[in-house]
Amino acid sequence: MKTANIAPAYAGLYAGLCEVARENGYALAIHGSLANDMDVVAIPWTDEAVAPEVLALAMWKRVKWLNHQTEFPYTPQAMPHGRLAWFFPLLQAPPNEGRSGIDLSITPRT
Numbered sequence: 001m002k003t004a005n006i007a008p009a010y011a012g013l014y015a016g017l018c019e020v021a022r023e024n025g026y027a028l029a030i031h032g033s034l035a036n037d038m039d040v041v042a043i044p045w046t047d048e049a050v051a052p053e054v055l056a057l058a059m060w061k062r063v064k065w066l067n068h069q070t071e072f073p074y075t076p077q078a079m080p081h082g083r084l085a086w087f088f089p090l091l092q093a094p095p096n097e098g099r100s101g102i103d104l105s106i107t108p109r110t
Contacts, residue, residue, distance in 0.1 A: 007034035020058050025049030038102045044109045052084045052106040059104055066090040082108035
């Protein structure tokens with residue numbers, strides 16, 4: 001039997017994050033295994049899509065209770081093709097399992 005991982009917890013967060021993305025004009029997709037962190041990509045979907053920084057803040061507000069932070073201290077990392085990426089550390093990862101959190105990439109609006 002494989003060792004349990006944190007994937008079910010991330011799957012439970014998806015619906016709420018998807019709701020935030022849609023409210024802000026984005027579609028949200030999961031990629032990766034969810035074994036250690038939750039990799040999600042937000043893609044502008046409507047003409048009213050907000051700036052990436054606005055969406056990142058809204059996403060963080062939805063999950064901030066998981067790491068007990070009261071301020072948004074994150075700076076985006078520039079990624080290929082104009083994507084911006086934020087990592088929000090969350091739940092305690094099992095020992096030797098790497099980091100635990102949401103790895104959010106937002107593709108640029110045109």
